[in-house]
Amino acid sequence: MVVYRHDRRRRLTLVLLVITSLALISLDERGSGLIDSARTAAQDVISPLQTLADDVINPVADWFDGLGRANELQDQNQQLRRQLADARSEIAAAKGSAARLAELEKILDLPSIDDSTGITADVVSQGAGNFTRTFQISKGSNSGIVKGFPVVVGDTTNGAALVGQVVSVSKSRAVVRRIDDRNFGVGAHLVQGANFGPAGTATGQPGSNLLRFSVIVDSATGAVLKRGDVAVTLGGDKDLFPPNLVIGSVVHEVGAGGAIARDAELRPIVDLDALTVVKVLKYPPIP
């Protein structure tokens, strides 16, 4: 009898815990301010300990990383030199289009990267989860970072590459969702020569570092997605990202179930595993 009662109490405890967990999941999925505050508070409490641990761990990890990648870095260096030469010629061609685009943006009064100021931050560590792709940066709300801000690398005057979006912020740190995370998505269009090609969405995929570009605009039924086409953010008046941030380049087309292949896979322009310094854009610009 006693054993039976004990078993029942044990099961009741588990059932209560499961119900509480499901309630929390449901609350978080709906976007609760209370849970956001709890996350921020927890990160504020733990971040001094994380900083302390990172100060000890990071130099050792970097040293081992450098040791293991010495040969790979040498090959990469040669490859990058070749790519640099190619890129220089592409830049020359792109300059003309950029000038035309700037003129059009001025006429249409679209918000651009220039309207937002950047906050430079160090990448402290990659994310802790196995099923999400995130990284942590060394600045938070004390530096003016707000949830939702886009994160880029590169020079915002000559062109920047989108690497992620801020998803949670504590006083001294922020967590950034990478563009190859399965929950990431952004409006994009391809740049084909001097013109804009088909528009669609670029989304992260589970189990792959490549993004999927899906054409969604009706007018582009016969769109041709060519290897090497560069995808840039669509932007717009009410968009979360400014226009013309480089996302990635088309690696290959993939079937989308129809007669005409309208999807493609994009390789991010930057190596998202090797980020060291990023820029958080204050976008949309806060009035």
Place this chain on the structure above:
Amino acid sequence: MIRRIRLGLVIVVCVVLQTTLFTHLRIDGVGPDIGLVAVLAVAYEDGADTGAIFGFIMGLAIDLFLTTPLGLSALSFAVTGYAVGVFQAGVVRTTPWLAPLLGGIGGFFGGLVFLTAGAVVGQPGFLSFDSLRIVLIASFYDALIAVVVFPIVRRAARHDDSPSAWRVRG
């Protein structure tokens, strides 16, 4: 009371290690679940009730640092803690292989619960071969770290009146 403080410290240390050290020490891009391994140790030491409650609190603490929905790790850790606690009641003898064995099997079971619950609440791509690959690697890693984590956490979980519990000398 002191036991609760010890277990609280275990949670803090696990969160710090999970978000710092194990973001660097990854096997094929996959890290272990040190929090889950600690839950397995507590459940083995003190049974299903404590295993489930400790698992829930540990999972919740880890969830605060992940971008998956809050409560997902809490759910999977609580269920795994409970299951190991029930299993522990039937174990007659402890062997040296118990820690890695329980770490591996418990890690795999916890990972599957996490994936299933995640898929049910609508997380994209959770029911895929890649997710299964991640769970397999993570459980192998859990088995490795269990060798170190188990003795420490089991000792921290011992009741204050137990002969082998840690004491402050007066």
